[in-house]
Amino acid sequence: MKLLITGASGKLGRATIDHLLRQVDAADLILATRSPQTLADYAARGARVVEADFTKPEGLAHAFAGADRMLLISTDALGQREPQHRAAIEAAVSAGVKFIAYTSFPSFGTDDPLSLEHAATEQQLRESGLQWCVLKNFPYADNEIDALREALEAGEIATSTEAGETAFVSRDDCAAVAAAVLTGTGHEGHTYDVTGPELIDAARRAQIFTEVGQQPIAVRHVDDATASQELSAKSGLPLFVALDIVSSVATATRSGVFAVQSDSVERLTGNPATPLRAVLEHARHH
Structure with missing residues (x-):
C-alpha cells in the first residue's frame, strides 16, 4: 500500500512522515512537495519524492500516480486554498487514489473566509466519490x-x-493522528476533532x-x-x-x-494528548 503525503516538506508533513516511518517502509511513501530538494534525506532512505504544485494542476495526477491513500495537508495560501485543494482532489481521483485524509480546522461560521475555504474542501471530498476522513486540527x-x-x-x-x-x-500529536488514520482502518466518513x-x-x-x-x-x-x-x-x-x-x-x-476537548489523540494513537x-x-x- 502506497501512502501519499502532500505538503511533505512542511513541519506537519515531516512530523507525519517520521511517525509513518515507525510503521511502514520508506519505499511505501510518496512525498509530494513544491521543493523536492528539501526532502533529500527521506529520498535517501528510499521514499519517492515528487514535485507537486497545486497551482499547476496539469502535473499533479502524474505526481500522485501509484498512491492508494493520501494525506492532503491544507496549504497556507489563504484565499487560494479552495482551487488548490480542488486541483489536488481531482488529481487524486485521476491517479486512482482510494482514500484522502484532509487536515481541516474548526469552523468559525458561514461568513468567515478561513472557514469557508475548509468547508468547500470538505464538500469537495464528499462529492469526489473517494473515501475520506476530515481531521479538524x-x-x-x-x-x-x-x-x-x-x-x-x-x-x-x-x-x-x-x-x-x-x-x-x-503539532506532533496531529501528525501522529494523521499517520494513524493513513495506516489504519475504519476511518472512512469520519470527522475527528483533534x-x-x-x-x-x-x-x-x-x-x-x-x-x-x-x-x-x-x-x-x-x-x-x-x-x-x-x-x-x-x-x-x-x-x-x-x-x-x-x-x-x-x-x-x-x-x-x-x-x-476530545479524546481523538489518545483513541487513535494510543498515547495521551x-x-x-x-x-x-x-x-x-x-
Missing part, C-alpha cells in the same frame, strides 16, 4: 512558543478573547506562562481594535489584515469554537 500549542517569549519580554499577555477557552494541540487535553482561557494561559517562564505574567484584556493595532505594530502586518486575523480568531474563541505546558517546557530546554 485545533490551534497548535507550538504557536504558543513565540507567544510565551513575547509575554516574558512584555510581562503580560494582551488578549481580546475574554473568557474564551482553547484546547491547544501539539484537540489537546485541557481547555485553556487567558488566565490559565498566563498561569502556564508564569510557571514555565518562571516570572509573573499578567493578563491585559483589550478590545479587538487594540489587539489588532498592537499585532500590526509588532508584526508589520497591514492593520486591516491584523484586524481580520484578530477579529476572526478572537470572535471564534469568545463564542466557544475552540472550547472542545500532550499538554500545552509540556510543549512549552520542551521548547525552553531544547
Whole structure:
C-alpha cells in the first residue's frame, strides 16, 4: 500500500512522515512537495519524492500516480486554498487514489473566509466519490512558543478573547493522528476533532506562562481594535489584515469554537494528548 503525503516538506508533513516511518517502509511513501530538494534525506532512505504544485494542476495526477491513500495537508495560501485543494482532489481521483485524509480546522461560521475555504474542501471530498476522513486540527500549542517569549519580554499577555477557552494541540500529536488514520482502518466518513487535553482561557494561559517562564505574567484584556493595532505594530502586518486575523480568531474563541476537548489523540494513537505546558517546557530546554 502506497501512502501519499502532500505538503511533505512542511513541519506537519515531516512530523507525519517520521511517525509513518515507525510503521511502514520508506519505499511505501510518496512525498509530494513544491521543493523536492528539501526532502533529500527521506529520498535517501528510499521514499519517492515528487514535485507537486497545486497551482499547476496539469502535473499533479502524474505526481500522485501509484498512491492508494493520501494525506492532503491544507496549504497556507489563504484565499487560494479552495482551487488548490480542488486541483489536488481531482488529481487524486485521476491517479486512482482510494482514500484522502484532509487536515481541516474548526469552523468559525458561514461568513468567515478561513472557514469557508475548509468547508468547500470538505464538500469537495464528499462529492469526489473517494473515501475520506476530515481531521479538524485545533490551534497548535507550538504557536504558543513565540507567544510565551513575547509575554516574558512584555510581562503580560494582551488578549481580546475574554473568557474564551482553547484546547491547544501539539503539532506532533496531529501528525501522529494523521499517520494513524493513513495506516489504519475504519476511518472512512469520519470527522475527528483533534484537540489537546485541557481547555485553556487567558488566565490559565498566563498561569502556564508564569510557571514555565518562571516570572509573573499578567493578563491585559483589550478590545479587538487594540489587539489588532498592537499585532500590526509588532508584526508589520497591514492593520486591516491584523484586524481580520484578530477579529476572526478572537470572535471564534469568545463564542466557544475552540472550547472542545476530545479524546481523538489518545483513541487513535494510543498515547495521551500532550499538554500545552509540556510543549512549552520542551521548547525552553531544547
